[in-house]
Amino acid sequence: MKNIIKTIVTIGIFSTYLFSQNVFERNCLVCHEHFPASLQRMFMSYLKVYSGEITTKAALKGYLQNPDKKLSVMSDLFIDRFGIKDKTDLTEKELEEAINIYWDLYNVRNKLR
Amino acid sequence: MSALKNRDISLYLNSEKQSLRRFLTLYIFLVLALISLLSVSYYKSQEKLMFSNQRTVLSGYATEQVKRLKILHHYFPTRYKYPRDRRFKSAIYDIERVLIFSTLDNNHVNMDKVIYRAGNKIHFVKTLDDYYLGAMYLILEIDEDRAWFRDTIWNIIALGTIMLIVLAIFGLFFVRLFLKPMKNSIELLDNFIKDTTHELNTPISAILANVEMMDKSIMSEKNIKKLARINIAAKTVSHLYQDLTYLVLGHQRISKDEWIDLKKLILNRVDYFYILSKSKKISFQLDLEDSKLLIDPVKIARMIDNLISNAIKYNKRNGTIQIVLRDEYVLISDTGIGINSDKVNSIFDRYSRFTNSAGGFGIGLNIVKSIADEYNLKITVSSVLGEGTTFRVEFPKGNKK
Structure with missing residues (x-):
């Protein structure tokens, strides 16, 4: 009986933790946290190639839906080491939401002084 | 000379x-x-x-x-x-x-x-x-x-001024060069008038004297009319001759000013032009008061003659000429073709004519203007196209009795 209660409490705490996270934290941050190249650096790479908000977001969405070595902004060394990610299983709406959060988090505009 | x-x-x-x-x-x-x-x-x-x-x-x-x-x-x-x-x-x-x-x-x-x-x-x-x-x-x-x-503006002002002056000097030089043919033409016309004037006097005087002397009582109506035509023609040529003489020689003579009875003079000149005006069935309306002016008799006669002659020349058939004489001015109006307002200022220019149809050399009004300028008489012209022209000559107070 004690074990059942322990299991229920553990599942409850885990579920609460999961549902308190947004779509970006749940689906992107989990894996990228373990990469040597941070999401910030990846964002800067995208910015260096695509410049604007609309173009960057469109490029990100396109890549995540159809990952391709040719489309990647990362170096060949990085791709050789970590490979190309799998195609996203997020819905289009979830993907756009995640990208928007990503843009807002790492955007340089309001951080320059 | x-x-x-x-x-x-x-x-x-x-x-x-x-x-x-x-x-x-x-x-x-x-x-x-x-x-x-x-x-x-x-x-x-x-x-x-x-x-x-x-x-x-x-x-x-x-x-x-x-x-x-x-x-x-x-x-x-x-x-x-x-x-x-x-x-x-x-x-x-x-x-x-x-x-x-x-x-x-x-x-x-x-x-x-x-x-x-x-x-x-x-x-x-x-x-x-x-x-x-x-x-x-x-x-x-x-x-x-x-x-x-600042440098550019200064350069533009300085160079522009120099260029303007240089080009203006060139312009003056070229304009004199281009006007030379016109100058020569006017000189040629002047010389022609001078030469022909001398040859006109004797025959005109002879015609006029003989016309006056002819006994009209024994002439038929037909011949009297013919004689009147000869008289008109001779007077027209005589008038032209006098203008030309004045133009060529009149300036040279020294003015002999005397008090002229303008009323008497105008009546005399109207009488002189009567036959001419009758040929165009033009009637005179005279409203003359006494007025005297200190002026050369030849010059004032030329002035009045030219104004009346002009009023006849440019009048319509059956038209009228109104002459008003007051102490300070004389008005001579016709019921003729009138002049465009833009040409009013140039009618006193030499060889300028109202129209090409009326004949003449265009020297009459130029003579009027030169006499008016000499005696400080102020001439104003008012004209309505198709209705007529009025010349007003104002007399200066110093020349009035």
Whole structure:
């Protein structure tokens, strides 16, 4: 009986933790946290190639839906080491939401002084 | 002889001056247009030169700023301070032309130009190959150095003035060269009139004397009419002869001023022109009061003759001529063809005629004007096209009794 209660409490705490996270934290941050190249650096790479908000977001969405070595902004060394990610299983709406959060988090505009 | 020549020169001097004035006005206008065009072209070239010089300097600044942006891009967000330089201000815009960061004083930027003036600033636009911090456009801003502008304006004023003076002198030289044929033509006409005048006197006098002497009582009605026609023709030629004589010799004679009874003179001259006016069925309406004027009798006769002759010449058939004499003025009006308002000022010019259909040399009113000018008589002309013309001659108080 004690074990059942322990299991229920553990599942409850885990579920609460999961549902308190947004779509970006749940689906992107989990894996990228373990990469040597941070999401910030990846964002800067995208910015260096695509410049604007609309173009960057469109490029990100396109890549995540159809990952391709040719489309990647990362170096060949990085791709050789970590490979190309799998195609996203997020819905289009979830993907756009995640990208928007990503843009807002790492955007340089309001951080320059 | 030289005095006569001087008189002749002064007569056509007016028309020469007028032509000279018109030509010079047009010439100066064209020269000013040319100078303005050259000035604008010079100003534009100087402005282009200034932009070219600034562009070289600003390109160097832009290269430095791009290097700084590259470093900042690499270290962002550890470093977040936008690179500043005391020599210029700058801004960065992304590919969608959305502002990323700016230190510009004037934020009205045009990314379609490389270098341009924005108020009192100069903007230089550099398009980046790598979009560091997302920047595709780097705008550099510096204060505009107005020294080139002041120098350019001074050069335009100085060179423009010199050019205007030089071209005006050339213009004057050329206009005299071009007017020479006109001058020669007038001299030729004057000489022709002088030569023919001498040959007219004797035959005209003979015709008029004999016409007067003929006994009309024994003539048939038909012959009397024919004689009247001869009389009119002879008087017309006589009138022309007197005008020509006055023109050629009249200026030379010394004026012998005396008190002239204008009423008596006008009645006499109306009587003289009666047959001529009758031929066109023109009637006179006289409203004459006593008036006396201190003037040369030959000259005032020429003046009145010409005004009446003019009123007959340009009148309609069955028209009227009204002559009003008052102490201070005389009015001579006709019911003729009238003159265009734009030609009123030129009717006193020598060889100027109302129309080409009425004949004459166009010297009558020129004589009237020269006599009026000599005695300070003020002449005003009012005319309505198709209704008639009125000449008003005002007498100066000093010449009045």
